[in-house]
Amino acid sequence: MGLLDGKKGIVTGGGSGLGRANSLGLAAEGAEIAVADLRLETAQKTASDIVAAGGKAVAIQVDVSKGDEVQTLVDKAAESLGRIDLLVNCAGILPKTPLIDMSEEEWRRVMDINMTSMFFTCRAVARQIIAQGSGGKMVNFASGRGVSGMENASHYSASKGAIIAFTAAIGMELGHHGINVNAVCPGAADTPMMRSATDDASVEFLSNAPYNRRLVKPEDIVGSVLFLLTDLSKEYYGQTLFMKAT
Numbered sequence: 001m002g003l004l005d006g007k008k009g010i011v012t013g014g015g016s017g018l019g020r021a022n023s024l025g026l027a028a029e030g031a032e033i034a035v036a037d038l039r040l041e042t043a044q045k046t047a048s049d050i051v052a053a054g055g056k057a058v059a060i061q062v063d064v065s066k067g068d069e070v071q072t073l074v075d076k077a078a079e080s081l082g083r084i085d086l087l088v089n090c091a092g093i094l095p096k097t098p099l100i101d102m103s104e105e106e107w108r109r110v111m112d113i114n115m116t117s118m119f120f121t122c123r124a125v126a127r128q129i130i131a132q133g134s135g136g137k138m139v140n141f142a143s144g145r146g147v148s149g150m151e152n153a154s155h156y157s158a159s160k161g162a163i164i165a166f167t168a169a170i171g172m173e174l175g176h177h178g179i180n181v182n183a184v185c186p187g188a189a190d191t192p193m194m195r196s197a198t199d200d201a202s203v204e205f206l207s208n209a210p211y212n213r214r215l216v217k218p219e220d221i222v223g224s225v226l227f228l229l230t231d232l233s234k235e236y237y238g239q240t241l242f243m244k245a246t
Helices: 017-028 040-052 067-081 104-132 154-175 192-197 200-207 218-229
Strands: 008-012 032-037 057-061 086-089 136-141 179-185 240-242
Touching: 008 017, 008 067, 008 104, 017 032, 017 040, 017 086, 017 218, 032 040, 032 067, 040 057, 057 067, 067 104, 086 104, 086 218, 104 136, 104 154, 104 179, 136 154, 136 218, 154 179, 154 240, 179 218
Parallel strands: 008 032, 008 086, 032 057, 086 136, 136 179, 179 240
Antiparallel strands: none
């Protein structure tokens, strides 16, 4: 028996990187997954891999920065899966631009995709879970850079810091409805987003960091997410789990 047998969930950004790893990992533990991604073909690939491994999944295209599309995502997922028990918010972007060169458009785009999207998804899923009369679990992906900052990525740091505060606030609110909301800060993981935003020298440094001597793989993050999606963490409300000191 899997840790998530019978559970139904949505993973945003599920087509690649951390989202794909979590979609596959949750499905391997028995969850039925709605794989949500802006790129339908990558969502379909993840979903088909889950099905090929004996699991159940559906791919849904969504722009998480748009509230109406997020509501459609949740409606479709609930219809396809029967209900929603779990939400894992992995969707995000990391462009690198110095503050003095940053446009208002780029600032808003990062905040909309990284942070405002979580307002849309958490609100829609919370309404769905409350209407079902059941409890549920949500995990938001933040970053240690939301606390320590990141050079040439002030919008990214601001969005991730906001996720930590947002999670703390709604963790208290939604706990009254039997919904656990928590966040994870995975540190630098070997994903396409990290590679596109990090130079070769930085990748080499991260790969030889003294605490693990290797670059973390997306699959390494799944265990902590599973902990927050099960009753092992039933008394966690609005907490942020820092997984790596980067």
